Amino acid sequence: QVQLVETGGGLVQAGGSLRLSCAASGRTFSMYRMGWFRQAPGKEREFVATVNWSGGSTVYADSVKGRFTISRDSAKNTVYLQMNSLKPEDTAVYYCAAQAHASSRYRPPAAYEYWGQGTQVTVSS
Numbered sequence: 001q002v003q004l005v006e007t008g009g010g011l012v013q014a015g016g017s018l019r020l021s022c023a024a025s026g027r028t029f030s031m032y033r034m035g036w037f038r039q040a041p042g043k044e045r046e047f048v049a050t051v052n053w054s055g056g057s058t059v060y061a062d063s064v065k066g067r068f069t070i071s072r073d074s075a076k077n078t079v080y081l082q083m084n085s086l087k088p089e090d091t092a093v094y095y096c097a098a099q100a101h102a103s104s105r106y107r108p109p110a111a112y113e114y115w116g117q118g119t120q121v122t123v124s125s
Contacts, residue, residue, distance in 0.1 A: 002026045002114040004096045009119030012086055020081040022096030022116055033099040034079045038092035047107040086123045093118040
């Protein structure tokens with residue numbers, strides 16, 4: 001089992017920045033990939049970014065490319081999401097997720113076995 005705890009959400013004005021953190025505990029040695037997803041009211045959970053835990057390679061959704069940066073600190077078992085140039089449409093609950101088995105699938109939420117509780121990000125216009 002892997003436990004995930006997100007922190008760092010909050011209220012920010014458009015154009016501002018926030019950094020989300022996700023601390024992993026438990027069987028962290030089994031993690032293959034970690035990702036960030038978000039879910040706005042009335043919408044489906046959508047992929048934001050992912051990072052390969054060992055190699056560090058990253059992939060981003062087109063909607064956040066160039067504005068968000070995902071990174072990981074293996075020593076701290078923590079993954080980060082630096083969000084810059086925030087827009088009102090970035091408002092959502094942000095979730096951290098972990099994938100325990102090697103897979104080529106990283107966009108669908110079903111590809112991840114473990115999830116955090118979520119943290120609210122609100123961007124005012």
